[in-house]
Amino acid sequence: MKQILHFEQVCKYVQNIDGWLYLEEAKRLFNLARQLPNNALIVEIGSFKGKSTVCLGYACLGSNKKVVAIDLFESNSTNKGDHQCEYYKEFLNNIEKNKLNRYIIPIKGNSKEIAQKWAKPIDMIFIDGSHEYQDVLIDFRSFYPFVKKHGVIAFHDVWLTAPGPLLVWTKEARHKLYNIQQCDTLAFGFKEDNSIIRETEETKYKSAYSLYYWANCLLLLNNPNFEEVLSCLEDASKYYKHMPNLNTLQAFCLLKLNKLKEAQNKICRELTLYPKNKIAHFLFIIIKKQNKDLLDKILGQPSLKKIAIFGTKRPAEIVYEICNQFGIEVLCWIDDFEKGEKFNRRIVQSGEFIKQ
Numbered sequence: 001m002k003q004i005l006h007f008e009q010v011c012k013y014v015q016n017i018d019g020w021l022y023l024e025e026a027k028r029l030f031n032l033a034r035q036l037p038n039n040a041l042i043v044e045i046g047s048f049k050g051k052s053t054v055c056l057g058y059a060c061l062g063s064n065k066k067v068v069a070i071d072l073f074e075s076n077s078t079n080k081g082d083h084q085c086e087y088y089k090e091f092l093n094n095i096e097k098n099k100l101n102r103y104i105i106p107i108k109g110n111s112k113e114i115a116q117k118w119a120k121p122i123d124m125i126f127i128d129g130s131h132e133y134q135d136v137l138i139d140f141r142s143f144y145p146f147v148k149k150h151g152v153i154a155f156h157d158v159w160l161t162a163p164g165p166l167l168v169w170t171k172e173a174r175h176k177l178y179n180i181q182q183c184d185t186l187a188f189g190f191k192e193d194n195s196i197i198r199e200t201e202e203t204k205y206k207s208a209y210s211l212y213y214w215a216n217c218l219l220l221l222n223n224p225n226f227e228e229v230l231s232c233l234e235d236a237s238k239y240y241k242h243m244p245n246l247n248t249l250q251a252f253c254l255l256k257l258n259k260l261k262e263a264q265n266k267i268c269r270e271l272t273l274y275p276k277n278k279i280a281h282f283l284f285i286i287i288k289k290q291n292k293d294l295l296d297k298i299l300g301q302p303s304l305k306k307i308a309i310f311g312t313k314r315p316a317e318i319v320y321e322i323c324n325q326f327g328i329e330v331l332c333w334i335d336d337f338e339k340g341e342k343f344n345r346r347i348v349q350s351g352e353f354i355k356q
Contacts, residue, residue, distance in 0.1 A: 003062030007031065010058040017094050019051030021156070025186040026055045029126065032152050032188065033059035033067075036123045040065045043122050045111045045139050046129035046156075047071040049087065050094040056126070057100035069106045070114055071129070115142030122146045128156035133164040140173055149193035153177060158187035160220045170214050170232055179203045182210040208240030215249065226256045242273055248280045255287075263287060 004010055007027040014026050021029075033042055033056045042060075047053045047069040056067045073088040088108070095104050107114060111129050115138075125147055127139050136155075147153055158169045162185075169187050174180050177189025181203075187210065215232040218224050230253040237246055247270035254263035264287050270280040332346045340347050 004034070004058050010055075013058070013098055014051060014055045017051040017054060018049045018090075020048075021051050021055070022184050025156070025184050026052070028183045028186055028188075029154065030055050030059045032154065033065070033124060036065060036152070038063045038065065040123035041120060042067045042124045042126070043143065044069045044126045044128070045071075045143075046127070047073075047091060047106070050091045052126065052128065052156075053091070053104060054094055054098050054100060057095070057098065057103045060100075060103040065103065067104050069104055070109065070111050071106070072110060073106075073108050112138050112142065115139070118143065118146055120146065121148050122151060123148055124152035124154070126154045126156065127165075131157060131162045131164040133167055136164045136168040137172070140168055144176070144191075147191050149191055151191045152188060153191060154186060154188035157185050158182065158214065158217075159185040160217045163221060166214070166217055166221075170218060171228060174211070174214075174235075179207060180210050181206045182213055187214070204239045208236045208243055208246075211236035211239070212243060212246060212249075219249075226253045229253050230257070244274055245270070245277070245279070247273070248277065248283065251280075251283055255283075260287060 007030045010030075011023070011027075014021075015023065029052060033040075036042070036059075040063075042056055042065065044053055044056060044067060048071070050069070053067060053069045059065070060067060069091075071091075073091060091106065095101055095106075112135075122143065125143050127136065127143075129135065129139055140153075140155075144153070153173065155165050155169050155173065157165045159166060165187075174187075174189065176192060178192050180187070180189035182188075211232050215229045215236070218229045218232065230250060233246060233250045233253065236243065237250075247266040251263040251266035251270070254260075254266060264284070267280050267284045267287065270277055271284065274280065330343075330345050332348050334348055
C-alpha cells in the first residue's frame with residue numbers, strides 16, 4: 001500500500017473506531033510515528049479496540065515500520081466471559097478492516113510481564129494501559145531502557161481525572177526527556193542522551209507551556225503537593241521566562257509553603273513584566289499588608305458550589321465534566337461569539353458577564 005502523507009487521508013477510518021483518543025491527539029500520534037525511520041519499532045501499551053493502533057498503523061504504510069500492541073484485551077467491568085472474546089475479536093476486526101495486518105503485531109498479556117522478557121530497541125512508545133499510578137510507573141521504568149536515544153515517549157490521559165499518568169509524567173518521565181509537548185491529554189517528549197540538545201525558540205515555548213499546563217493540573221488535584229508544582233513551574237521558567245502568570249503561580253505556591261519573601265520577589269518580577277496583571281497586584285497588596293486572615297481565605301481550599309466556565313475548547317469541556325462529578329453548578333459559558341447554549345448552559349459574552 002502507498003505511504004499516507006497526511007492524517008486527513010485516514011481521519012475518518014480512525015474516528016469510526018471506539019476509543020478515548022481525541023482527533024488532535026490522533027493526528028499528533030500519526031505525525032510522530034510517520035516521521036520515524038523506515039524500519040522503526042513502535043510499542044503501544046493499551047490498545048482497547050484499536051483506535052490508536054490503527055492510527056499508528058496508517059503511519060507505517062509503505063515502510064518497514066511495525067507496531068507492537070500490548071494489551072490484556074479484557075474488559076475492565078465485572079461482566080467478563082464472552083465480552084472479553086468479543087473485545088479482542090473487535091480489535092482484530094478493526095486491524096483487518098483497515099488492511100493493516102502486515103504492520104500490527106498484537107501481544108495478549110500483562111505489560112509488566114512482557115517487559116521482563118523484552119529485548120528489542122524501541123523507536124517510539126505510547127503508554128496508555130492501566131492508569132493506576134504504580135502500573136504507569138512500572139510501564140515507564142520497564143520499557144524506558146529499551147527506547148533509543150532521541151526516541152519518542154508518549155503518555156495518554158495526562159490530566160487531573162487520571163492522577164496516575166499525570167503524576168508519573170510530572171514527577172519522573174518529563175525529567176528524562178527534551179522538547180516536551182502536550183496536545184489535549186497527550187504528553188510526549190524525546191529521550192535524552194546527555195549530548196547537547198539544540199532547541200528552537202518554538203520548542204522552548206512549547207515545553208514551557210506544557211510544564212505550566214501540567215502545574216495547573218497538579219494544583220487541581222486533591223491535596224496538591226506544592227513543592228512538586230513549584231518544581232514544575234521552575235522548569236518551565238528555564239525554557240521561557242516571560243510567560244504571563246508564571247511568576248504569579250510560583251508566588252502562590254511559595255505562599256502556601258510560607259515563603260513570604262520569595263513570594264514577594266516573584267510578584268515583583270511579574271509586575272515588572274506585566275504591570276496590568278490584576279491578580280499579581282492583588283497578591284502583592286496582601287503580602288505587603290501581611291493580612292493573615294485574608295491570606296488564609298485566599299489560599300485555603302474553598303468549597304465551590306457555582307462556577308462560570310470561560311471558553312468552549314476541550315480543556316473547558318473537561319472542567320465541565322469535573323464540575324458535574326463534584327456537584328458544582330455551571331452557571332454559564334463565557335466566550336466572545338454568538339450567544340447560544342452548550343450542554344444546556346447559556347453562552348454569554350465576557351462583557352455581559354462582567355456587568356452581571
